[in-house]
Amino acid sequence: MESGDKAVGFLLTLTSLSIFTYYTFWVIILPFVDSDHFVHKYFLPQEYAILIPVLAGVVLLSFLSVFVGLVMLKSKKKKKTT
Template identity: 40%
Template structure:
């Protein structure tokens, strides 16, 4: 198996685990007694909103930084082409 395929399979397993963990945390855990041993494997419920919001904000920040860098590089390329003509 090639390296890129094994990385892809690993990413699928990680994404599946995160989806399953979050789904159990949000949809099933509120109906389980708070004194149950299962509760110790999950964060408090208020993080169920805070963590995805934080991830959304960070991903938006990184996309914005990436787009900004690409625009700056393209502008610099165009300036260097105009100077060479």
């Protein structure tokens, strides 16, 4: 199982580095490249550079809130039965 864990860890690291590199290039370097350059066709419009992380954060916080709420409800039900 150890080699499987290493493979999953490697894939997660590679995916994270790829996303970080893409986003960094998109947000920091691309605004300084001419707008008619061919590299612009590989990136979404600049507005999405803020919209996507904000939406991802809202979704993550929503899931965490629901999870914590469900755990608290289950904990409260267990205390009532004992």
